[in-house]
Amino acid sequence: MDITNKLNSIVQEGQSLYKKILDTENYDYFTIPLNCANLVEPEENKRSKYPLPEKVKECFFVEFDKHNKPSRKLNEKTCLYFIEFPQKESDNILSKYIEYKEYKDINDITRINERNSSGLKKSPNSNTNILYVGKVKKDLGGRLSTHFGYAHPKTGGLQLRHWINKDLELTVHIIAFDDKIDDFVNPLELMLTKKLNPLIGKSK
Numbered sequence: 001m002d003i004t005n006k007l008n009s010i011v012q013e014g015q016s017l018y019k020k021i022l023d024t025e026n027y028d029y030f031t032i033p034l035n036c037a038n039l040v041e042p043e044e045n046k047r048s049k050y051p052l053p054e055k056v057k058e059c060f061f062v063e064f065d066k067h068n069k070p071s072r073k074l075n076e077k078t079c080l081y082f083i084e085f086p087q088k089e090s091d092n093i094l095s096k097y098i099e100y101k102e103y104k105d106i107n108d109i110t111r112i113n114e115r116n117s118s119g120l121k122k123s124p125n126s127n128t129n130i131l132y133v134g135k136v137k138k139d140l141g142g143r144l145s146t147h148f149g150y151a152h153p154k155t156g157g158l159q160l161r162h163w164i165n166k167d168l169e170l171t172v173h174i175i176a177f178d179d180k181i182d183d184f185v186n187p188l189e190l191m192l193t194k195k196l197n198p199l200i201g202k203s204k
Contacts, residue, residue: 014184026178032063034170039161042150050145077176078185079140083131084171090126090199100163116156119202130198132158135189
């Protein structure tokens, strides 16, 4: 097996893809506001994978669907996303999230909060207004629904509705790539995470 040739081929493929993205700006960038007061309890709908309440649909996904129209097929695209919060809120958000992750049921001190929440570094960066950076190869709407707290408890995510202050206004930034970039999105996520240094998440 000629590892050198395989490695060179992969590097060349990535170089060509990134150059095309850079030269043609073949991606879509947009933002959607999220009022945390609308992250309310979901309706009872056991058949739905993401039981979104009407308030969340109206405050976020109506705008999301403007970008997800059939001609653009946003949910079929590879995307990067990051979530921004107001300046000077990092300490308050961090303390709320740590409290949530460490919560124990008062009736059973051995039972830790059962929802699968995103990780934290040992020393989170509190000098930031970026909450989280992530990527998805398809179904961006579903991934964001998970972060908002509307998915199966074992599906990992921010679980925002379970702990975030309801008076916060967040901004979701989305970068949707027109080309099929597959695993080549991974280094882009890594470098964006390094640049933005978000409050939550273990990526370095």
